[in-house]
Amino acid sequence: MHDDFTTIAWTPQGTIRLIDQTRLPLEEVYLECGTVDEVAHAIRTLQVRGAPAIGIAAAMGLALGARTIRETDHAAFCAALEQVGDQLIRTRPTAVNLAWAIRRMLGVARQSRELPVADLKARLTAEAEAMREEDIRINRAIGGHGQALVPNPARILTHCNAGGLATAGYGTAIGVIRAAAEAGKRIKIWVDETRPLLQGARLTAWELTKAGIPATLITDNMAGHFMQRGEVDLVVVGADRIARNGDAANKIGTYSVAVLARAHGIPFYVAAPISTLDLSLSSGKEIPIEERAQTEVTEIGGRRLAPVGMRAANPAFDVTPASYLDAIITERGIARAPYDESLPRLSGEA
């Protein structure tokens, strides 16, 4: 089963083509980014969003930026490239894939001392493309491992969008769902709408409909009701950053779903690539949480809901403590508690 859309890709002209996620599901519009500023803007405004997708976008953005650097000396070129990387890393703080992708690209640049700078620029474009293609393979592997945890039949609840749109394709949590469907399992998905920006209602609903996977949209506050009635068999969500102890940051509202799942004895799984692990953080308390504009809460789709002057809080992510997770599904296999042993082992650190 292939996605029938392309989240992000190089154009033949060497620019970046992105599906504009702020316009979905009403319009399927693609935009073209030819400069680092345009890529940074697309990430900041969520035209491209989801941890792996913003990592790939940043890598491609860095390759774009590299082409405009005039320095021909290798060290001076790398110094200029680091500045471009800093600009891209500053766009969004929570998903660690962004910094991971920039680090990998800068590593390639630093190690390619023997290449003339002109060739190094082409090498960086190729590296970003390799990361994009690799991400799809990774998600298929996550799907393969994760679908083994899905009973047949199954009613699966997911929060936010961890699908093809949030990655280079196929998805992480939705990758598990796609793989279960491909394995012939009879599945039905509960889609949390995911206020404030409605990634569930707009994006997950769009993807699942396109894929022909039966799905029902619910508002976030309905999850407990359906769990209490025995209508949810498991929960699978993505992640933006996972600390060494397994604490996982994901879209705001994920923690509430995890607590509800535990209260009802429902398995709760996080599906994420190894690049989402941040083993330098001992716990989720150290994960920076992005605070976004108050208008995302006081308005919906640009239409004001709350009284003028009303303050609103808008943390974009929350942290689910590892004790609420039944497993973390990665491309290298399934990690279980104690995560401070299983995650370093899977990441190849140990």
Ligand code: MRU
């Ligand atoms: O603010 P967003 O839309 O970028 O948040 C996205 C999420 O929280 C996803 O669940 C997460 O990045 C995992 S995507 C495979």
